[in-house]
Amino acid sequence: MPVSRRTVLARTVAGSATLAAVALPGATEMFGATATAAPATEVYRIGLGISDLTGPAAECGMMGYSQLEQTTAGIHLRPRARAFVIEAAGRRIVYVVAENGMIFQSVHRGVMRELARRFGDLYTEQNVMLTSTHSHATCGGSSHDYAYNLSILGFQQQVYDAEVNGIVEAIEAAHADLGPATLALGRAELHNASVNRSRVAFDRNPESDRRYFPDAIDPAVTALSIVKGGKRVGAITWYATHNTSMSNSNRLISSDNKGYASFAHEHIDHGVRYLDGAPDFIAAFAQTNAGDMSPNLNLRPTSGPTEDEFENTRIIGERQYEASKDALGSARSMAGPVDALLCYIDLADIAVDGRFTPDGRSGHTAPAAAGVALIAGSVEDGPGLPGLPIPEGVRNPFLEAIGDPTAPAPAWLADAQAPKAIVAPLGLLPPAPWVPNVVPIQIMRIGELYLAGGGGEFTIVAGLRIRRAVAAALGVDQEQVLMQGYANAYHEYVTTPEEYDAQQYEGGSTLFGRYTLPAYLQEFTRLATAFAARTAIERGPAPRDISNMQPNFVPAPGPDAAPQGRAFGDVLSQPAAAHRRGERAAVEFVSAHPKHNPRRNATFLEVQRRTASGGWTRVANEGEWAVRYRWSKRAVAESVARFTWDIPGDAEPGRYRFVHFADALGTDATLRPFTGISDEFEIG
Numbered sequence: 001m002p003v004s005r006r007t008v009l010a011r012t013v014a015g016s017a018t019l020a021a022v023a024l025p026g027a028t029e030m031f032g033a034t035a036t037a038a039p040a041t042e043v044y045r046i047g048l049g050i051s052d053l054t055g056p057a058a059e060c061g062m063m064g065y066s067q068l069e070q071t072t073a074g075i076h077l078r079p080r081a082r083a084f085v086i087e088a089a090g091r092r093i094v095y096v097v098a099e100n101g102m103i104f105q106s107v108h109r110g111v112m113r114e115l116a117r118r119f120g121d122l123y124t125e126q127n128v129m130l131t132s133t134h135s136h137a138t139c140g141g142s143s144h145d146y147a148y149n150l151s152i153l154g155f156q157q158q159v160y161d162a163e164v165n166g167i168v169e170a171i172e173a174a175h176a177d178l179g180p181a182t183l184a185l186g187r188a189e190l191h192n193a194s195v196n197r198s199r200v201a202f203d204r205n206p207e208s209d210r211r212y213f214p215d216a217i218d219p220a221v222t223a224l225s226i227v228k229g230g231k232r233v234g235a236i237t238w239y240a241t242h243n244t245s246m247s248n249s250n251r252l253i254s255s256d257n258k259g260y261a262s263f264a265h266e267h268i269d270h271g272v273r274y275l276d277g278a279p280d281f282i283a284a285f286a287q288t289n290a291g292d293m294s295p296n297l298n299l300r301p302t303s304g305p306t307e308d309e310f311e312n313t314r315i316i317g318e319r320q321y322e323a324s325k326d327a328l329g330s331a332r333s334m335a336g337p338v339d340a341l342l343c344y345i346d347l348a349d350i351a352v353d354g355r356f357t358p359d360g361r362s363g364h365t366a367p368a369a370a371g372v373a374l375i376a377g378s379v380e381d382g383p384g385l386p387g388l389p390i391p392e393g394v395r396n397p398f399l400e401a402i403g404d405p406t407a408p409a410p411a412w413l414a415d416a417q418a419p420k421a422i423v424a425p426l427g428l429l430p431p432a433p434w435v436p437n438v439v440p441i442q443i444m445r446i447g448e449l450y451l452a453g454g455g456g457e458f459t460i461v462a463g464l465r466i467r468r469a470v471a472a473a474l475g476v477d478q479e480q481v482l483m484q485g486y487a488n489a490y491h492e493y494v495t496t497p498e499e500y501d502a503q504q505y506e507g508g509s510t511l512f513g514r515y516t517l518p519a520y521l522q523e524f525t526r527l528a529t530a531f532a533a534r535t536a537i538e539r540g541p542a543p544r545d546i547s548n549m550q551p552n553f554v555p556a557p558g559p560d561a562a563p564q565g566r567a568f569g570d571v572l573s574q575p576a577a578a579h580r581r582g583e584r585a586a587v588e589f590v591s592a593h594p595k596h597n598p599r600r601n602a603t604f605l606e607v608q609r610r611t612a613s614g615g616w617t618r619v620a621n622e623g624e625w626a627v628r629y630r631w632s633k634r635a636v637a638e639s640v641a642r643f644t645w646d647i648p649g650d651a652e653p654g655r656y657r658f659v660h661f662a663d664a665l666g667t668d669a670t671l672r673p674f675t676g677i678s679d680e681f682e683i684g
Contacts, residue, residue, distance in 0.1 A: 043335055045087040046181035046226055048234045048282045049173025050274075052601040052623075053079045053100055053166040055139030055159040057253055057594040058631045058639070059557070061152035063101030064136025065248035068151050068396065072139060074630040075604070076252035076310075077259050078274075078623035079138050081163075082284040083170035084226070084236065085178060086338050086446060093338045093444055094128040094174070095451075096167055097236070097284035099255035099262070102490035103130045103455070104143035105436055105543055110164035115171065123171065125488075127340045129444050129453050130167065131286055132486040137246040137254035141554075144546050146402055147370075147426055147434040148490070153398050154552030162600055169601075173278060181228045183447055186331030189219040190323040193257075193316050194241035195304075197294040198506050201499035202461065206358075209461045209496075217293060218460040221320075222482060223327035224334075224446065234282045235265065237324040238482055240290040240460060245313035247302040252628060257295055258285040260317025263625055265324065274623055275603060285320055289463025289483040291456070291493050291506055314625070336447035341531045343523075344540035347491065347512040348427055348437035350519040356469075358497050363515035366416035367427030368435045368491070369409060373508025375423055397553040405429055417513045419501055426511065431549060435511060438543045439489040441523055443470065443531050450474065450481045452524055455489030459506060462494045462517050469521045473528035489543075494520060560592040560664040561637040568592060568664045569676030572640065575658065578682040581649050589660045589676040591641035594631060596671055597663035604629055604662060605643045610655040610680070619656075620645060647683060655680045 060072045079099035086093050108130055115123040141156025142163050143149055196202050196216035203210070210216070218240045226234040243256040255262070265283035266272040272279040295316040297304030305315050352363045399405075407429065409422040426434040442453035452470045463483030471478035493509040500507040500514045510516050530537040562568050573588035594604070605627060607620040622629040626646040634640055641660055660676040 043088060044181050044183060045178045046228070047085040047174040047177035047179065048226065049083040049170040049175070049177060050279060050282050051081050051166045051169035051173065053081050053098060053138070053163055054253060054598060054600050055156070055162045056598045057604070057629065059554070059595065060156060060159065061140045062136070062251070063138055063140030063148070063152070064134070064244070066151040067248050070248055070251060072253055073251040073632065074253070074628065075622050076254040076628050077263060077625055079135060079253065079255040079259060080262070081167045081170040082262070082282050083167070083174040084234065084284070085171070085174040087178065088338045091338050092122070092127060093340050093446065094123055094171055095236070095444065095446070096128070096130045096170065097133060097286045098130065098163065098167055099133045099135055099259050100138045100163055101132065101135060101140060102143075102148070102486060103132045103488055104145065104148065105439070105489045106144040106160065106547065107142050107163050107167070108488050109543070109545065110160065111167050114164060114168045118168070118172065119175070125440070126342050129340065129442055129451065129484070130488055131453070131484060133243050133255065133258040133285065134287055134290065134457075134486050135243045135254065135256040135259060136248070137250055137252065137256050139253065144550055145435050147405070150396070150398055153396070153554050155550035156552065156554065158595065158598060162598065166600065177278070179228055181226055181233075183334045184225040184227070184331035185334045185447070185449060186223045186225065186327035186329065188221040188223070188323050188327035188330070190221050190239060190319060191215060191217070191219050192297070193239070193319040193323075194218075194293040194295060195297050195299060196292050197299060198292040198459070198499070198504045201495065201502040201504045201507060202292060202459070204498040204502055205461045205496055206498070209464060212464060213460055218289060218463070221323040221327050222449070223324050223331065224449065225328050225331045233280060235324065235328055236284045236286060237261070237320065237327065238286045238288050239320055239323065240288040240293045241295045241316065241320075242290050242293055245295050245302065245309060245316050247309045250309060252630070254313070257313050257316040258320065260314055260625065261285040261320040261324065264318060264321040267624060275618075275621065283324070285324070286484070287486050289458040289460050289485055291459040291462065291485070291495070293460065334447040336445070338446055339531070340442060340444040341527060341537065342440050342442040343527055343537050344438050344440050344543055345519070345523045346438050346541050347516065347519060350523070352515045352518045352522055356518040356521040356525075357515065363518060364416065365515050365519050366413060366513040367425070368433065368437060368511035369413060369417045369420065369422045370424040370426055370511065371420040371503055371508025372423045373503050373505050398551065401551055401553070403430060405434060420503060420508060420513070432544070432546050435491055436489060436544065437512070438541045439491055440543070441520070441527055442488060443527055448480055450476065451484040452481060453484040453487030454494070454520060455487060455491055456485060456494040457492060457506075458483050458485045458494045459496065459499060461496050461499065465496065465517065466520060466524055469525050470528045473525050474532050557593040557595050558637055558665070559667045560596070560639060561635070562590050563634070563638055566590050568662070568674040569660060571676060571678050574679045575681045578684065579647055580684060581647050581651050584644050584646050585681065586642065586644045587658045587678045588640055588642045591631070591639040591660065592662045592664040593639050594662070596665045599661070602661070604641065604660060606659045607645050608657050608659055609652065616657070651683050653684055654682075656683055657681070
């Protein structure tokens, strides 16, 4: 009779001190004294940092659902980057969780360049891991890959700058925050925040794999607690579910369910105010192998637990937050070194040894190709191939300039990708392959926890097999290894060969063919073997840089205009004179186009309460859950900003007002800031 997963997890935690000492062959030589004992005193120096990633809140294509018409029109919950710098025995690693759609190689490269400029060789691609929560409600256009800019209509410099600068700022803040700390590792399970959206494919896997996931989901919740001076100052929680509670018709920027989990832990639980300087608590909710895990529990877009996308976002996020607290509540102190190792692999051309294939026969990866199933998309979460199919009568200037991606595939590629029916040979398209094929893989160690980082969306069984392979090469228990998807690059999905043969959405989106996962198993084994032995490994082929080949077909907004007889900041619709707790207050202002100043690390709105001394204090802003900012255009260049505030049940009685901040572009190309102030209203 198999031992339960929960029993294995408990044993893993209970044996943490011993594992810290023996986790790596040659650990003493690698890491010095900290590898041979698990002292209860502080053994780490840790810093935490956070910064804003919000891109333009109007007329910017959103990343994830690939819908031409899904452009930003406001903000619901600002996406942020959270960075953790951890040092032990003279070695240092950086782990970042970004609340965006993907970590594209363009952003990875930009971050590395800026870190080199600021810190020299202290933080490099070797010891920095960038990961994404994979929110489908954030700005797109930061990629240099044509496939991922197709529905965005080209590269968007503002979005790229927001992501690169936001991540670097978070790392810089974490670097400045370094100080003595302790770590603790906790585990729990969560069974009602994900569902397998591709059960037909999952069921093709061997019984030994399916038995590991009896509900066809990965319920594992892994939480890392960070304590300084006897006080918990941060946490990282890993759990596999897609960040797609918000729908493909939503136009408000949002960090989605994982963003709400962070917001609940930071703001609701610890009272963090994001504009009041460095917060005293930071909580990141990271992905793992979420490729076939959907939060839409009824297997329909934005359906489950309710039929309201905002409620679903809150509930799925809240469940992750509560599971994180459970895991942190049982966390055991952790010791052991930190380290990381990275190399690049060419997924388009890897000969795979039979040791890594299901049938023991050798195989080979192939240049990237999208399958017909990719166009159909995931019925549970949204469509697939970016910008396709194009509705009749709709023009896409990006396609007209670059070319049609649905060119016929040569017979040799069709054979290499079988049984996939190819709809777009992305790796063979001019003027350069539309997706990257040279991508990084990375192993990062944090004490007794190991992260296997890859730039794909790994299904739970694909992730399980990589965890097994890495654990075997390292000589540790597989429960110590997490599959860290969405890391350092993006190239869509990774399924098992058995799942690939079903050619569901995930299989059609496994771009490099049936042997993609076996190639990963082989290359991760090679990397983990070098990591364990502390031997050198070649960097591998150089990733491409096509930053000089980036078209953009989105016109920049022109000068702003106010309605006749009105000025910027005027109130078009006042809030009611009085409101009760639990009601929604609303206001509309004459505004300006948000692209003129996206106000990253700032705010478009403050809800303010009058103080006893007659002044005003901020109680909410549009970066928080209760406030929604909706932008709309009237006439050619007139902007309206509508804000709503769901008044919390514990709001203090008193006088309140809305204050709006923005910048208007004049016909002389000068930006002029303005402020709008609503009438006061009473909350009883």
